[in-house]
Amino acid sequence: MKVNVEVTCTPEEARAFFGLPDIKPMQDRIMAEIEERLRSSLGAMNPETVFKTWLPASMQGVEQMQQIQQAFWSQLANIATGKKD
Structure with missing residues (x-):
């Protein structure tokens, strides 16, 4: 005997069903912090330093x-x- 079960759900529904935490808010905060750090470090670099770093x-x-x-x-x-x- 063979039984096939097909479930259609969103990733959020699947996480809730399996009891996994929703880490989207944490991911958003981390990505915002990474973006801010990148922007501040790029703004602080002069072209000569960037050239030496990339070379x-x-x-x-x-x-x-x-x-x-x-x-x-x-x-x-x-x-x-x-x-x-």
Whole structure:
């Protein structure tokens, strides 16, 4: 014997039937607080800080790599010309 039962109800009705709490008010408060924190932190950031935050760490080292490269070529030129430091 096979019995099929089909129930049509809203999520609120299902929560009430199973005795689960309605957490929608708590979710709304948390989402409002998250939104407020995001807005305040974004408003406090200047474009340079935002750029550095979003820029991957590997890209932040490009300037340092350029300095190392310039020092290397400068040392190589000094060796080629016979200059001493």
